[in-house]
Amino acid sequence: MTAVSDDPVDEDETETDGGVRAYTVRLELVDEPGELLRALSPIADNGGNLLSIHHERGNMTPRGHIPVEVDLECPPDRFDGIVDALRDAGVNVIQAGAEHYGEEISVVLVGNLVERDLSNTLSRIEDEADAVVRDLSLAAPEGTDAVSSARVRLAIDSGRSDAALEAIRTIGTDKELTVVEPLLGGDA
Amino acid sequence: MQLAILGAGDVGRSVADLAGEYGHDVVALADSTTAAVDDDGIDIAGALERKAGDEPLGSSDPTDVFDADYDVLVEATPTTLGDAEPGFSHVKRALEADRHVVLANKGPVAERYEELRALEADSAGSIRFEATVGGAIPVLSTIEDSTPQAVTAARGVLNGTANFILTRMAAEGLDYEHVLAEAQDLGVAEADPTFDVDGTDAALKFVILANVLADGGFSLEDATVEGIQNIPGSALDLAAEDGRTIRLIGEATRDGVRVGPRLVPENGPLAVTGTRNIVQIETRNAGSLHSSGRGAGGPETATAVLSDVGRLPPL
Numbered sequence: 001m002t003a004v005s006d007d008p009v010d011e012d013e014t015e016t017d018g019g020v021r022a023y024t025v026r027l028e029l030v031d032e033p034g035e036l037l038r039a040l041s042p043i044a045d046n047g048g049n050l051l052s053i054h055h056e057r058g059n060m061t062p063r064g065h066i067p068v069e070v071d072l073e074c075p076p077d078r079f080d081g082i083v084d085a086l087r088d089a090g091v092n093v094i095q096a097g098a099e100h101y102g103e104e105i106s107v108v109l110v111g112n113l114v115e116r117d118l119s120n121t122l123s124r125i126e127d128e129a130d131a132v133v134r135d136l137s138l139a140a141p142e143g144t145d146a147v148s149s150a151r152v153r154l155a156i157d158s159g160r161s162d163a164a165l166e167a168i169r170t171i172g173t174d175k176e177l178t179v180v181e182p183l184l185g186g187d188a
Numbered sequence: 189m190q191l192a193i194l195g196a197g198d199v200g201r202s203v204a205d206l207a208g209e210y211g212h213d214v215v216a217l218a219d220s221t222t223a224a225v226d227d228d229g230i231d232i233a234g235a236l237e238r239k240a241g242d243e244p245l246g247s248s249d250p251t252d253v254f255d256a257d258y259d260v261l262v263e264a265t266p267t268t269l270g271d272a273e274p275g276f277s278h279v280k281r282a283l284e285a286d287r288h289v290v291l292a293n294k295g296p297v298a299e300r301y302e303e304l305r306a307l308e309a310d311s312a313g314s315i316r317f318e319a320t321v322g323g324a325i326p327v328l329s330t331i332e333d334s335t336p337q338a339v340t341a342a343r344g345v346l347n348g349t350a351n352f353i354l355t356r357m358a359a360e361g362l363d364y365e366h367v368l369a370e371a372q373d374l375g376v377a378e379a380d381p382t383f384d385v386d387g388t389d390a391a392l393k394f395v396i397l398a399n400v401l402a403d404g405g406f407s408l409e410d411a412t413v414e415g416i417q418n419i420p421g422s423a424l425d426l427a428a429e430d431g432r433t434i435r436l437i438g439e440a441t442r443d444g445v446r447v448g449p450r451l452v453p454e455n456g457p458l459a460v461t462g463t464r465n466i467v468q469i470e471t472r473n474a475g476s477l478h479s480s481g482r483g484a485g486g487p488e489t490a491t492a493v494l495s496d497v498g499r500l501p502p503l
Contacts, residue, residue: 059431106430106451108423137429139422147418151426178418180427183343183437183450183458 022051022073024155025083026095026134028065039068042085048074061135065092095134095155103161104134105184106153107168111177114144121175122152129167131156189288189497190227192216192253194278195264196239198486199292199319203262203493204232210494215258218250220265227257254281259503262493264292267392269408272296279304279315286312288503290496292319292489298392299407301399312503319492321393322346323483327467328400329495330479334471336401341441341470346393348463348484349377349384350416350436354449355461358424358433364417376463386415387447390438394447397440406445414448427451433459 025043029035036055043050054069061067074082083096113121122133131154140148156164165181172179189212193200196219207214216225217235224235224246235245253261261282265275272295279296282289284307291297296304297317308315321327322344331339345351349371356367368385371377383389391411398406416436427434430451435458437450452458457478460466465483470476482488 061429106427106432108426108434108451110418110420110423137426139426141420141422147420149420149423149426151430153430178414178449180419180423180434180449180451182432183439183452 021076021079022071023079023096025070025072025086025093027068027070027086028061028092028094029068031066035066036068038089039086039091040070042089042091043070043072043082046074046082046085047078048072048082067094095132103156103159104153105156105161105164105182106151107165107182108180109150109152109172109177110180111147111175112145113138113148113150113177114140116175116177118150121171121177124171125152125154125168128171129154129156129164130160131164189213189259189500190215190257191260191262191497192218192256192258193262193264194218194250194253195262195266195293196245197264197266199489199493200262200264201236201239202486202490203264203292205236206487206490206494208232210498212494212497216248216253216256217245218248218253219245220250222246223248223250223253225252225256254285258287260288260290260497260500262290262292262497263296264493267294269295269299269388272299276300276303280307283307283311283313283315286503288313288500289315290319290493290500291315291317292493294320294392294396297399298395301396301406302404305404314500316496316499317396318496319489321396322465322467322479323481323485324488324491325465325467325479325481325483326492326495327397327469327479329499330469330477331397331400334469334474334477336403338472338474339401339469340472341439342394342397342401342467343437343439343470344458344465344467345390345435345460346438346465346467346483347384347387347390347436348465348482349381350387350390351460351465352376352463353385354416354419354424354434354436357419357421358428361421361425363421364419385417387413387436390436391445391447394438394440394445398442398445401440402442411445411447413446416449419449428454431455435459 051071056067086093134155135153137151191212191214204214204217213229215227222244224230225248263278275293276296279289297320318328353367391413395406431454432451433454434449435452438447466480468476468478
């Protein structure tokens with residue numbers, strides 16, 4: 001298994017001389033002993049160098065699993081092989097960005113989401129906010145023709161949060177949705 | 189100091205009640221119809237008892253307050269928007285008579301800040317208004333001590349009613365209307381809670397903060413304000429799946445004022461519960477400072493008024 005790097009990854013230097021790039025893979029693990037090691041082995045075995053592991057113990061995904069975010073680096077032509085190896089090993093890969101997204105934010109949308117074409121809302125967010133939708137959770141206790149809420153987790157490039165949120169605000173206005181944004185800045 | 193108190197609501201009455209403890213005399217106390225005035229110090233207990241029994245505070249006219257021998261006018265009449273009257277005229281009259289003014293009334297400071305500062309510049313008296321932002325929490329004095337130039341932003345929760353409603357919605361999985369009715373039963377929310385839940389009350393406080401940071405330039409109409417009326421219980425449930433919750437958060441910088449429901453970490457400093465308030469002051473040289481406490485209430489807000497009185501120079 002490749003050693004975990006001692007140095008934190010520098011966001012501005014995802015590319016190195018050897019053509020190695022940094023990637024983020026988001027996994028969902030079953031809460032059982034040995035699962036983390038089982039999930040990391042396919043990465044190391046297929047030429048990936050582990051940079052950091054963010055193991056959100058105690059923080060369950062909506063499906064009751066433990067989210068793990070792995071930053072790794074490898075030559076671009078090996079990345080697909082790593083993801084395939086993870087999937088072959090039975091690891092649930094939620095997101096395998098071929099790009100390195102530096103930040104993740106969640107927003108909550110409230111309104112007549114279904115009537116206002118939720119899938120169009122999501123594609124507009126991806127296009128106009130330059131983001132990748134990583135996870136979506138919808139709650140419609142009054143039925144889909146009433147006011148419902150959705151939490152959307154987005155991956156965006158480092159330093160682009162403000163612009164992305166501005167784009168999402170505009171989409172919210174267009175679609176008459178209330179956008180509950182994360183509070184950025186400070187140590188909120 | 190000799191205090192003249194305009195306004196005999198929770199705050200005005202508490203200032204009168206606590207003034208002696210802080211070493212000050214009350215020479216006048218007025219509500220909108222009558223006043224008790226005595227240059228040797230009014231009978232505070234008697235006046236408060238009469239007020240409690242719906243009797244006139246005293247035998248004088250409210251405008252007689254300005255003829256009393258006072259050092260500090262405490263302006264604790266209800267907050268009004270737009271021209272912020274009659275509060276603004278009260279402040280003007282006291283400053284023109286070269287007296288100090290301590291405001292608990294948000295209206296003049298949020299809506300007519302530059303005019304207040306111009307009047308102050310021509311007066312021997314000064315104005316202070318700690319009580320207008322965050323009740324008992326020392327927000328403005330903290331900014332003053334850090335110097336406003338070194339403060340880059342102020343953020344936080346400055347409306348207890350909205351915070352109470354969101355906290356209960358998140359904890360009990362209840363909807364807005366249900367919790368609002370409960371808050372009204374408990375006396376946490378007013379019969380007409382509009383200003384609290386539509387964000388106006390919080391916005392006034394953050395406008396005041398922006399005015400202090402930028403030395404003026406803001407009024408309520410410059411603020412971007414959203415309330416919590418459209419937030420269903422399900423939105424709070426979804427936020428909780430991610431370890432977050434929703435709070436009515438205000439932000440003031442030199443560039444603007446924004447108030448609205450925002451996602452904050454569930455266990456983070458800004459996720460205060462119940463009617464508690466919190467302010468985060470972001471400084472250039474000292475990181476973030478957090479102060480939390482009771483943002484409303486008669487005795488709580490009166491302590492802020494009396495701290496201000498204590499900071500005033502002798503006339």
